[in-house]
Amino acid sequence: MRLAGLPRRALGVWPTPLQRAERLSEELGASIWIKRDDLSGLGLGGNKVRKLEYLVADALERGADVLVTGGGRQSNHAALTSLAARKAGLDAHLVFYGDDPGGPPEGNGVLNDLSDAAITYTKDDERSSVDAALEEVAARLRDEGRNPYVIPRGGATPLGCAGYVRASLELAGQLTTAELTPSLIVVATGSCGTQAGLAVGRRWLQAPYRVLGVTVSRPAAECAERIRSLGAACAELLDLAIGAVEGEVIDGYLGPGYGLESPEGRAAAELVARTEGLVLDPVFTAKAMAALLDIVRAGTGGPVVFWHCGGAPTAFVPRAGA
Ligand SMILES: Cc1ncc(COP(=O)(O)O)c(C=O)c1O
Known part of the structure; x- marks a missing residue:
């Protein structure tokens, strides 16, 4: 079944904005864009x-x-x-x-x-x-x-991943409009379905960017394997002959554990709130942003897109817990 023919129940508001993070970019001396899936339009939003x-x-x-x-x-x-x-x-x-x-x-x-x-x-x-x-x-x-x-x-099923193949298509249109060619997309990875869908979309569209996941729970090698197998099953479901799907995942940003705030994540959330007025959650997006900051500070070519996956409700839990 091709993506366009796959039954879909409209729940969200699309496209979510792709915004240049002006003050954060200035602060870092790099071009940072944010894909606002925190504004996806159901509940308090999210991927x-x-x-x-x-x-x-x-x-x-x-x-x-x-x-x-x-x-x-x-x-x-x-x-x-x-x-x-x-x-x-x-x-x-x-x-x-x-x-x-x-x-x-x-x-x-x-x-x-x-x-x-x-x-x-x-x-x-x-x-x-x-x-x-x-x-x-x-x-x-x-x-x-x-x-x-x-x-x-x-x-995290092949069918669920199709949501992020569709998101890749949405992003492609926005990149064309913005005349933007990012080298990297950074996303928080948990059950791996989001990254698997983005990885399938990237191959399908032959997009120029890498999709880098920052794991917030499982070891990176386990995530990479899950992304490869979920991605392959999703591609098969959608009749996409795209060959092997890559799962590029880094660890090192888990902090004290899944569901618990890390000092680096807290610092990243403060920086983003104080430059962009945006809320990152302590469990997923703050940790992914901490990784992005390290990567950008170490120097990377081309604009970077941070995929904001939401998670706002846990920003209000005193000790964010699993
Ligand atoms: C806010 C947020 N970011 C990222 C993720 C990770 O997405 P996935 O489970 O598809 O890897 C989740 C998953 O629960 C999430 O809630």
Whole structure:
């Protein structure tokens, strides 16, 4: 199925702006542009909206009445899935690892509350405990006569990745209009679906830029492998004969761990807030920006595009947690 023929449920507002970061560029002595997927138009925005447009369309085609997904309590993906479900007239059931912390909701918990998501805790601190629990919850829902549609953590499926192939096309139009030829795109990488889609798009369009992921959770080598396999499956789904997909990922910016603020990330978020008036989240985008700053300060040719993937809700969590 070609991209144009792939069923898509409109959830966001496109294109998201591509903006030159004037004061940040001046500060760094380099040309920095920001692709504003934090303004993607559902909830408080973010990269997951692009994936969800294809996943929700698939769920509707299959007659689903409830979306089932999960991750950490502060998962941007989970909160946006619940909001997307409501916009499409569906319910959402979220599965979080660990135990219910009690107390008033924070960050994405507020959004889950507002959208009235059903929530199950795995009572196991392993993040991967969510994977089996998604199937268990889906089986329970089926027993109750519901028709659940399970979305793996992060929405990282070949179909979800198609959202970022489409985003590559969107960016290509904006680059042409701006007469801009970036050498590099920097993006935060977690479940790897965003970068896989961008990597497929880059090859398909024979774009001049490299797509560099900054891992915020898994080891870089594991991310690279996931990007290659997700990218290959996405290319096959879209009938794109593009050969091997590259997964270029760096680590070194995780700080104290997944979901926890790093000093370099905090400094990057302060710089961006103080030069551009933009909010970066402590879990993903601040860490990716810290990497971009190091790369640019070390000297790189050509303009750089920072892909802002959102994450605003966790900027308000006192100790950003997974
Ligand atoms: C704000 C933000 N940035 C980046 C990412 C990483 O995207 P992916 O999981 O597709 O690698 C996520 C994923 O949750 C996110 O919420």
